[in-house]
Amino acid sequence: MKEIKVGMIGSGFIAGVHCEAIGSLPKAKVAAHCDIDAARGQAFAKAHHIPDTFSDHGRLLQDGDIDAIIIGVPNCHHAGIAIDAARAGKHVICEKPLCLSLADADEILATCQQNGVLLCYAEELCFVPKFVRSKEMADQGAVGRVYRVSQTEKHEGPYSPWFWDVAQAGGGILMDMGCHSIEFARWFLGKPRVTAVTAWMDTVVHGERTPMEDDVIILLEFEGGQTALLESSWALLGGMDSHTHILGTEGVIHADLGKGMGLQVYSGQGFGEEAEQTRGWSFPDYEWIWNNGYPQEDAHFFECMRTGKQPSENGEDGKVVLEIMMACYASAAAGRKIQLPYTPPADIQTPVDIWLRAKA
Numbered sequence: 001m002k003e004i005k006v007g008m009i010g011s012g013f014i015a016g017v018h019c020e021a022i023g024s025l026p027k028a029k030v031a032a033h034c035d036i037d038a039a040r041g042q043a044f045a046k047a048h049h050i051p052d053t054f055s056d057h058g059r060l061l062q063d064g065d066i067d068a069i070i071i072g073v074p075n076c077h078h079a080g081i082a083i084d085a086a087r088a089g090k091h092v093i094c095e096k097p098l099c100l101s102l103a104d105a106d107e108i109l110a111t112c113q114q115n116g117v118l119l120c121y122a123e124e125l126c127f128v129p130k131f132v133r134s135k136e137m138a139d140q141g142a143v144g145r146v147y148r149v150s151q152t153e154k155h156e157g158p159y160s161p162w163f164w165d166v167a168q169a170g171g172g173i174l175m176d177m178g179c180h181s182i183e184f185a186r187w188f189l190g191k192p193r194v195t196a197v198t199a200w201m202d203t204v205v206h207g208e209r210t211p212m213e214d215d216v217i218i219l220l221e222f223e224g225g226q227t228a229l230l231e232s233s234w235a236l237l238g239g240m241d242s243h244t245h246i247l248g249t250e251g252v253i254h255a256d257l258g259k260g261m262g263l264q265v266y267s268g269q270g271f272g273e274e275a276e277q278t279r280g281w282s283f284p285d286y287e288w289i290w291n292n293g294y295p296q297e298d299a300h301f302f303e304c305m306r307t308g309k310q311p312s313e314n315g316e317d318g319k320v321v322l323e324i325m326m327a328c329y330a331s332a333a334a335g336r337k338i339q340l341p342y343t344p345p346a347d348i349q350t351p352v353d354i355w356l357r358a359k360a
């Protein structure tokens with residue numbers, strides 16, 4: 001089996017997660033790296049024992065040894081880098097959200113297809129062992145006919161300044177965490193078409209940092225009659241919440257990925273490098289990377305590269321999620337349900353503009 005050589009783009013949180021995930025897999029390694037911030041890139045490459053690092057992704061793409069790249073940079077750069085990579089013949093793992101416009105999504109998909117490379121839409125929730133097991137049970141009929149997927153992704157707000165910036169992020173909590181819940185619900189139900197979207201959103205606590213939404217509630221209607229009730233927030237104190245309730249006509253499944261996974265610790269003074277966050281009750285996870293599905297996501301994509309199979313989470317999924325998110329902004333802006341397919345206004349720069357215009 002040939003070793004797969006990956007080029008990592010970015011040195012932030014998710015790049016570190018993928019490096020660790022790939023380090024746990026056989027016959028795959030991160031062989032080159034790029035960050036626009038050269039000093040940060042060098043420190044990252046050294047920490048992860050990556051031989052080459054560049055400050056321009058074009059240089060990395062010239063490396064003939066690299067089979068695939070992972071895009072772990074701010075959302076506004078996803079499309080440009082994915083298209084350049086596909087033109088250079090590299091397979092692409094693109095972090096969520098796929099990009100900031102449906103036109104860019106079409107161009108990414110077309111360029112990958114024209115150049116014979118595979119595109120993974122990196123939605124790791126579909127690889128989380130706890131959620132995979134829940135889906136297996138539901139598919140076996142354990143809870144009867146599933147009529148609703150309820151999914152929550154919440155924390156107290158992002159760590160890097162670009163997340164708060166309209167031009168770089170393209171949206172607030174919806175584009176950051178709402179995209180996870182949307183794709184999770186689609187995947188869990190077997191990807192039926194979403195026919196209508198109703199969304200409420202507001203900036204409830206972070207108005208001094210961003211004009212974008214930090215709290216959102218979404219109702220998706222699927223063909224076939226199922227619904228998804230999704231809540232995402234940057235306004236939650238007390239640690240990350242990620243949980244799911246699967247409601248069926250003959251049962252229910254509760255799956256808590258956040259506070260239901262780890263140990264339950266009460267520490268009067270807090271501990272480790274995160275003493276502030278670990279003071280009082282905390283839920284330290286073990287095997288966090290595995291429990292969150294990242295190695296499984298990368299392993300699945302590498303398997304697809306070896307066999308030529310389409311990844312189970314691919315560019316089409318990323319485009320559908322983006323269209324749903326745009327419909328969410330339109331719904332919150334108009335205060336009513338939006339039917340899909342949805343075509344956004346032609347003159348918006350980013351998805352969140354649809355909502356920001358109505359707020360202004």
Ligand SMILES: NC(=O)c1ccc[n+]([C@@H]2O[C@H](COP(=O)([O-])OP(=O)(O)OC[C@H]3O[C@@H](n4cnc5c(N)ncnc54)[C@H](O)[C@@H]3O)[C@@H](O)[C@H]2O)c1
Nearest residue numbers: 010011012013014015035036037072073075077095096160
């Ligand atoms: N799937 C997940 O669980 C998950 C979690 C976090 C972030 N993400 C996604 O991953 C992406 C990166 O997020 P992050 O949290 O790692 O961000 P981060 O701020 O921690 O890191 C971003 C890195 O990208 C670098 N960078 C910026 N522009 C660049 C460019 N043009 N070329 C090369 N490097 C560039 C920055 O210097 C920085 O090192 C985002 O799209 C985010 O939505 C996914």
